[in-house]
Amino acid sequence: MPTIVVEVMPKAELLDPQGKAVASALARLGHDQIAGVRVGKRFEIQVDGPVDDNVLATVQELADEVLSNQVIEDVVGIHYEPETETAAQ
Amino acid sequence: MPTIVVEVMPKAELLDPQGKAVASALARLGHDQIAGVRVGKRFEIQVDGPVDDNVLATVQELADEVLSNQVIEDVVGIHYEPETETAAQ
Numbered sequence: 001m002p003t004i005v006v007e008v009m010p011k012a013e014l015l016d017p018q019g020k021a022v023a024s025a026l027a028r029l030g031h032d033q034i035a036g037v038r039v040g041k042r043f044e045i046q047v048d049g050p051v052d053d054n055v056l057a058t059v060q061e062l063a064d065e066v067l068s069n070q071v072i073e074d075v076v077g078i079h080y081e082p083e084t085e086t087a088a089q
Numbered sequence: 090m091p092t093i094v095v096e097v098m099p100k101a102e103l104l105d106p107q108g109k110a111v112a113s114a115l116a117r118l119g120h121d122q123i124a125g126v127r128v129g130k131r132f133e134i135q136v137d138g139p140v141d142d143n144v145l146a147t148v149q150e151l152a153d154e155v156l157s158n159q160v161i162e163d164v165v166g167i168h169y170e171p172e173t174e175t176a177a178q
Contacts, residue, residue, distance in 0.1 A: 001124060007131050022132070026151065033144060035090060036135040042096050043111070046125040055122060062115065 002051045004059050007077040008068040009040035040076070043067055051080055090135045093148050096166040097157040098129035129165070132156055140169055 010016045019038040026034045043063075047055055056078070063075045099105045108127040115123045132152075136144055145167075152164045 009131065009133065019133075022156070026155065029155070031147065031151065033137050033147070034134060035137040038133040040131040040133070042098065042129040042131040044098065044108075044127040044129070045123060048122050048124040058120065058122070062120065066115065066118070067111070 001046045001048070003081045004045045004047060004051065004056070005077070005079045005081055006043040006045060006059065006063045006067055006075065007040065007079075008043070008063070008073050009076045010038060011072055011074055014072055040073070041067075051082075056080065090137070091140045092170045093134045093136060093140065093145070094166070094168045094170055095132040095134060095148065095152045095156055095164065096129065096168075097132070097152070097162050098165045099127060100161055100163055103161055129162070130156075140171075145169065 010019070016038045019036070022039060023034060023037040026037065045059060045062075047059075049055075060075075060078060063078060064070060068075050099108070105127045108125070111128060112123060112126040115126065134148060134151075136148075138144075149164075149167060152167060153159060157164050
C-alpha cells in the first residue's frame with residue numbers, strides 16, 4: 001500500500017525538553033561529540049488507492065492542520081514512498 | 090553544525106495505539122482514503138566536529154541501543170545531513 005511519510009519537528013527557536021533529556025543522557029554515557037539532540041515525530045500514512053496530486057495536497061493540509069501544532073512545530077518533510085516495509089497490517 | 094537524522098518506528102507486527110488514534114481521528118474528519126497511520130520518532134543529532142565513519146558507527150550503535158527499544162521498535166533510517174535549518178541553538 002502506498003505510504004506517505006510526514007516529518008514533524010519542534011521549532012528551532014523553542015526549547016525541546018525531550019531532546020535535552022536525551023542529549024544529557026548521551027553525555028552521561030560519555031558521548032561528548034554529541035552537541036545536541038532534538039526529538040520530533042515521523043508519521044507513516046497508508047493511503048487507499050493511487051497517490052495523485054489531490055491526495056498529496058490533502059496530506060499536506062492534514063500535516064499542517066492535524067498532525068502538527070503550528071505554534072510549536074514545523075512540518076520538515078513530506079515524502080511519498082510507493083512501497084514500505086513497515087506498513088501497517 | 091552537521092546533523093544526523095535517526096528514524097525509529099514501531100515494529101510492523103505490533104499494534105501502534107497512537108497511530109490507530111490518529112487514523113480514527115482522520116476517519117472522523119471524513120478522510121476515508123487514509124487506510125492507516127503509524128507514529129514513530131525522528132531524532133536530529135547535532136555532532137561536534139566532522140562526521141566520519143567512526144561517528145556514524147557510534148550513532149548507529151546509539152540508535153540501536155539508546156534511542157530505540159529493539160523489542161518494540163525498528164531503526165528505519167539513519168541519514169547524514171551536512172546542514173539543517175532546524176538545528177538546535
